[in-house]
Amino acid sequence: MNRLLLLTLFGFLSVVSPIANAAEDxxxxxxxxxxxxxSGLVYQALQKxxxxxxxxRKETYENIKTPADCEAYQKRLKDFFRTQIGGFPERTPLNPRVIGKLKGDGFRVENVIYESWPGHHVTANLYLPTTPPPYPGVLVPCGHSHNGKASAAYQRACILLAKNGMAALCYDPIGQGERYQVLSEQPNEFFQGGSRYRPPHPRVQYYCTAEHTLFSVSSIPLxxxxxxxRIWDGMRSIDYLVSRPEIDAKRIGCTGNSGxxxxxxYIMALDDRVQAAAPVCYSTMYRYLIDFNGPQDGEQxxxxxxxxxxxxxxYTxxxxxxxxxxxxGTLDSTFKIDGTWELFREAKRFYTRMGYAERVDIIEADAPHGFTIKLREGSARWMNRxxxxxxxxxxxxxxxPVFTDEELQCSQSGQILLDAGERSLFAVNDELNQGLAEERAALWNSTDLSVAREKVREVSGILPLDSLPRPEIEEAxxxxxxxxxxxxxxxxxxxGVPLPALLFLPETRKGALVLYLHGGGKHLEADAGAGIERLVKQGDVVLAVDVRCIGETSRLNNRRIGWSHGLLGPNYHECALAYLLGESMVKLRAEDVLVAARFLSDYQSEKKSQPVVLTAIGETSVSALHAAALEPGLFSKVNLSQMIASWGDVVKTPxxxxxxxxxxHGALKVYDLPNLIQLAGAEKVRVTQPASVTAKLASQE
Incomplete structure (x- = not known):
């Protein structure tokens, strides 16, 4: 039906009189x-x-009836969880050091440093009671505070524990406090002058949520x-706690707010040493995030x-x-209280099935999001019990009273990354990728291309062309x-997401079929006298399409871009939700490319389908390359412009x-972008104007 429609359109349009370009829309x-x-059409489709x-999932949960069912469910999810985050490395020496000591009223503090990875340090404060040891040890992961462990609320939570006979270890997460991983070369004024967030150091550039997600961008290809x-930091912090002679290793707790x-x-789910836990202002059902604020930053x-x-x-x-x-908190606008109670009811029923209903409970403060006083007191009482x-x-x-940031400082400079010999986690990722590069080279040197293609398909999740139904077509x-x-x-x-397209039909067709994908939208190069017209004037039929999250399908006015400083583009929520569903935007777009290319390839019913010239510019190029690599017979030529050269550059660039x-996700375990050019056919792929991974979108400049 699509072929007949376009044949009719072609004949009809050839007799329509021109209209003025000035009136074109x-x-x-x-x-x-x-x-x-x-929310945009793409987000709505993913939301569905x-x-x-x-x-x-709810159906699965309701079918859990016995303690044995509960244990099988737990094991399956724990195994999945560990696998999806990439597993954990071998433990290496902590090499701990006590940097300084402070005295408080009824407690004392030690400023400490230890290594979670070789050459990569954690900065932390250990709050200790003044009574004789041994003490239980409570890990206190920080929420998204700019100054990390020095935040007043987190200090007060630790002081309360210490004054009641429990040690508390509060550490800076990556991208917070003294552990920012993206620093400017010179003192940065971005956050100064009365801005909402004042950095703990003049070289800090971005708010912590942006840093966390930038590091996820680096990690996803691995x-x-x-x-x-983040979890490994927490586990190594427990390692440090239990290494201290004052701490009873059999009595470990964990409590933290927001992030x-x-x-x-996460830690209470995966580390069996955590005997008592109190997550604060996070526990809700995912539906309430997806339907209201959208997915949160990278590690979440x-x-x-x-x-x-x-x-x-x-996790509970x-x-x-x-x-x-x-x-x-009743007034928490991020993690909705209705979802919290739904979560608690699930947990209460699960604990009851296991025979220990009394071991899970809930407290609700009449307060907004935050580690407010009633929640600090409640978590301390829970640990006390x-x-x-x-x-x-x-x-x-x-x-x-609390200490100043300077009093709690562990690094020499105020940022551990500036201290001699410190290694960033981006450098850790780069080293991991170097090891994978050797494995990839061995794979591609010894594997038949058809086998390699199936491995790429398996990792990317892109469906074969024959599995993609033909689309519906509507004239507009x-x-x-x-x-x-x-x-x-x-x-x-x-x-179900409508893809807007412009089909350019010359009066006399004597050229190629061209699928034209511009990262800025199909309208670019579509004006009279622009690039597409030059193709059409030489007799090419050109189909310009906005694939998902491009042009008319992009959420250009995303109100939450601010927290990432635009570093993640306007469609962060779509990417994150696709990620939660086990897919990438590369996959979604590549399938759109394949559907559009096939549509163009066989639009004339009286002729045999013919290969398409694929032209992709900017943001569409990586997806287009995947499409060409997996279905090379569909394309006669592949022109790629403004494409990044390698995911290796993404991994190592902060x-x-x-x-x-x-x-x-996980692509670099099997392939990098140059391998796809090999699959598509190096002789027909042309790459021009390679793009840097640090190049800003045109809308950001």
């Missing part, structure tokens, strides 16, 4: 309204898939993300977790029946120009621009 899709205008995944490194609640949830999204059936509640279920307190076997009430001193208008016509088309593949959209 190259927009194809109707204006969006309501929820679609807010997420809801289907939620329903499937098959991990920032969560792996620290995320890490508390685990590859494929929604598709597999792992929700935020499962995985550790049952160990004691867990859910701490929440389960680690000291005491039930005495615990109250915090009003306006408890016409434009006439001298010697050719433009047909506006809406191409709707089976995923400050990438809009590269999340180009990543494929």
């Amino acid at each position: 190259l927009t194809v899709l109707p204006a969006l309204e309501g929820a679609a205008a807010e 898939r997420a809801h289907e995944a939620f329903a499937k 098959g991990s993300n920032a969560a792996r490194y 620290g609640g995320t890490l508390t949830s 999204n685990i590859f494929g977790q929604l598709a597999y059936g792992m929700d935020i509640a499962d 279920l995985m550790r049952a029946p160990k004691p867990t307190l859910i701490c929440a 389960w680690l000291l076997n005491k039930e005495n009430p615990i109250f915090e001193v009003e306006d408890q 208008g016409k434009i006439s120009r001298e010697d050719y016509q433009i047909q506006k088309l809406i191409i709707t593949p089976d995923h 400050e990438t621009q809009n590269q999340l959209i180009n990543t494929v």
